[in-house]
Amino acid sequence: MSDVDGFVAAVPTANKEKFINHSKAMMPFFKEFGVLSVTDCWGDDVPDGEVTSFPMAVKKKADETVVLSWIVWPDKKTRDAGMEKMMSDPRMAEMEMPFDGKRIIFGGFEPIFER
Numbered sequence: 713m714s715d716v717d718g719f720v721a722a723v724p725t726a727n728k729e730k731f732i733n734h735s736k737a738m739m740p741f742f743k744e745f746g747v748l749s750v751t752d753c754w755g756d757d758v759p760d761g762e763v764t765s766f767p768m769a770v771k772k773k774a775d776e777t778v779v780l781s782w783i784v785w786p787d788k789k790t791r792d793a794g795m796e797k798m799m800s801d802p803r804m805a806e807m808e809m810p811f812d813g814k815r816i817i818f819g820g821f822e823p824i825f826e827r
């Protein structure tokens with residue numbers, strides 16, 4: 713069964729095109745390490761919460777938009793090996809992120825139901 717990495721980030725709204733271009737440029741890099749697909753979603757109905765919410769979780773500022781992304785790997789073994797290689801690849805250090813990477817929320821997930 714596949715394995716998924718999920719991400720939530722706050723991206724400056726003015727950087728939407730930079731984010732899209734960054735994402736497109738990353739795809740060949742991801743594929744090199746075994747990624748099957750990447751989905752990036754630009755928030756268009758992401759309300760503030762009273763106790764918790766996506767905006768609160770990423771400390772979204774007024775001029776930012778919440779982005780939800782996920783990466784699908786063929787399996788956990790490929791994911792673990794691919795992430796290790798990707799994070800140690802010197803090209804990662806050269807990549808300029810169009811958002812504050814310190815406020816990104818991420819995690820790996822084992823799908824329990826796929827259609």
